[in-house]
Amino acid sequence: MPRYRHALPQLSGPKVFLADGGLETTLVFLAGIDLPGFAAFPLVADEGGRAKLRGYFRPYLATAARAGAGFVLDTPTWRANADWGERLGYSAAALAEINRQSVAMAADLRDAWTTPETPIVLNGVLGPRGDGYRADARMSADEAQGYHAAQIEAFRDGEADMISAITMTYPEEAVGIARAAKAAGLPAAISFTVETDGRLPSGDTLKAAIEQVDRATANAPAYYMINCAHPLHFEDALAAGESSSEPWVHRIRGIRANASTMSHAELDAMTELDSGDPADLGRRYRALRRRLPGVCVMGGCCGTDHRHIAAICEACVAPAHPLAA
Numbered sequence: 001m002p003r004y005r006h007a008l009p010q011l012s013g014p015k016v017f018l019a020d021g022g023l024e025t026t027l028v029f030l031a032g033i034d035l036p037g038f039a040a041f042p043l044v045a046d047e048g049g050r051a052k053l054r055g056y057f058r059p060y061l062a063t064a065a066r067a068g069a070g071f072v073l074d075t076p077t078w079r080a081n082a083d084w085g086e087r088l089g090y091s092a093a094a095l096a097e098i099n100r101q102s103v104a105m106a107a108d109l110r111d112a113w114t115t116p117e118t119p120i121v122l123n124g125v126l127g128p129r130g131d132g133y134r135a136d137a138r139m140s141a142d143e144a145q146g147y148h149a150a151q152i153e154a155f156r157d158g159e160a161d162m163i164s165a166i167t168m169t170y171p172e173e174a175v176g177i178a179r180a181a182k183a184a185g186l187p188a189a190i191s192f193t194v195e196t197d198g199r200l201p202s203g204d205t206l207k208a209a210i211e212q213v214d215r216a217t218a219n220a221p222a223y224y225m226i227n228c229a230h231p232l233h234f235e236d237a238l239a240a241g242e243s244s245s246e247p248w249v250h251r252i253r254g255i256r257a258n259a260s261t262m263s264h265a266e267l268d269a270m271t272e273l274d275s276g277d278p279a280d281l282g283r284r285y286r287a288l289r290r291r292l293p294g295v296c297v298m299g300g301c302c303g304t305d306h307r308h309i310a311a312i313c314e315a316c317v318a319p320a321h322p323l324a325a
Contacts, residue, residue, distance in 0.1 A: 008162060008187055008222060009119045010070060010296050011253065016317050017070035017121070018309055019256060019299025020060045024078070026305050027056065029273035037088055039079035044102050054109060059306035061113045061120075067317045068117045072254075072297055073110055075102040078127035078166055081151055096154045099124070103158030124155030124163040124186075126177070132167035132193065132228060133264035135202035141216060144176025149183070156184045164189040166256075167228045167301075170202035171212040178213060178220040189254060189297075191225035196263050198237040206237050210248040225254030228301045230261045230276070231284040242291055253296050255288060257281065259303030267302060278308040282315035289316055 010017040024040055027033040033043075033052065043049030053076055064071040077099055079085075085095040103124060110120040129147055130137050139147060148165075155163055163186050165177040174190045181188035192200055192209055199205055204212075210224055226234055241249030259276035260267060267274070281304070289295050298316060300308045 008121060010072065010121060011222065015070050015119075015296070016313075017072050017297045018060065018064045018067075018313055019072045019254075019297060020057060020074060021300035021304035021306065021309055022259070022302045023056065023074070023076055025273060025302045027052070030305060031056070037079060037084055039084060039088060040076035041080040041098055041102060042088065044076065044098055044105055050105055053105065057109055060309055061109065063306065063310050063313055065113060065115065065118050067313050069313060069317050070119045070121070071113070072121045072123050072299070073106050074123050074125045074164070075099070075106050075155070075160070077102050077125050077151070081126060081129060081148065083129055092150065096150060099151055099154035100158040103155055103160050107159065122159070122161045123189075124152070124158070124160035125166055126151050126163060127166055128169055128173060130169075132169065133201060133268060135169040135200065138170055138202075139173055139176065141172045141175035141179070144173040145179045145183075146176075148177050149180040152177070152180045152184045152186065156186055160186065162187040162189065162222065164191060164225070166191045167193045169193060169200055171200075171204060171209045174209070174213050175216045178217045182217070182220045187222040188220065189223050189225055190221045191227045191254065191256065193228040193264075194226065194234050194237075195229070196233050198234050201264070206234065206252075207241060207246065207248050210251055214248075214251070221251075223253035224251045225256060225297065226252065227256035228258055228264075230258050231255075231281070231288060232261050235284070235288070238288065238292065249292065250294055252292065253294055254298070255285060255295055256299040256301045257285075257304070258301050259308060273303055275303050275305070276308075278304075278311040281308055282311035282313075285312045286315040
């Protein structure tokens with residue numbers, strides 16, 4: 001089985017790499033699974049939970065296989081850090097073990113689905129220490145490096161190919177994560193979220209955040225992404241950066257958008273899922289990729305499911321690989 005730790009295949013050619021959709025929103029709202037603390041990682045602890053996770057990922061992997069696309073396969077560990085783990089009764093040792101088990105579960109899926117046409121990258125996912133929608137209780141970069149190192153090291157020990165920091169709300173935490181990943185020898189993708197005005201919850205622009213992280217880490221992240229926002233919220237910021245040929249915008253290689261056009265505050269108050277319009281989302285991804293052809297990783301976030309990823313795939317993958325209905 002090929003290893004990708006030092007040569008991520010999504011960065012080495014024109015092939016599109018898909019990812020999954022909104023794991024937690026799908027499990028809660030569509031599958032009716034209770035996730036205390038919005039945490040999916042406890043499902044890894046028993047075979048019944050692992051079966052639910054395998055069932056969740058299977059349609060996405062099948063879409064990639066039918067289309068001849070690559071796939072970035074996430075671990076269900078967005079909440080599996082020290083603070084959230086403690087709230088759910090996990091010790092540091094138990095949390096490290098569940099992170100390693102999450103990589104092992106993903107590795108089994110990878111081994112079952114990888115083909116020469118569909119390379120699969122095993123991606124250890126970590127989330128913010130705090131809330132994914134707010135930038136309160138901010139850490140310094142040094143504090144963030146120390147805080148996130150344990151989870152990143154567990155991913156490394158579990159033989160993840162890379163890590164992704166998802167839904168980052170301010171630059172300093174991203175700096176610390178990028179440094180911790182570099183120290184662990186793992187490539188890192190840093191994914192910022194934005195509000196409806198295109199700025200991070202901290203108030204920073206995408207340009208300022210990416211430039212700050214690159215400056216503080218000597219360009220350590222392998223690439224950047226945007227997640228947990230609808231394309232309407234960041235299209236203008238990307239267009240402005242692209243039109244003036246600013247280097248920061250070409251560091252963005254992945255998009256994992258929300259289905260809904262609502263703000264974070266509105267989504268936080270929702271009791272029903274807003275699934276938006278999958279076909280419209282696919283068209284918006286296609287327009288983004290035409291503007292920024294370096295965008296190579298495409299998945300979803302809150303409110304998206306396999307229908308949205310299939311629509312994105314149909315819009316963005318060469319028609320030589322027709323999708324099944």
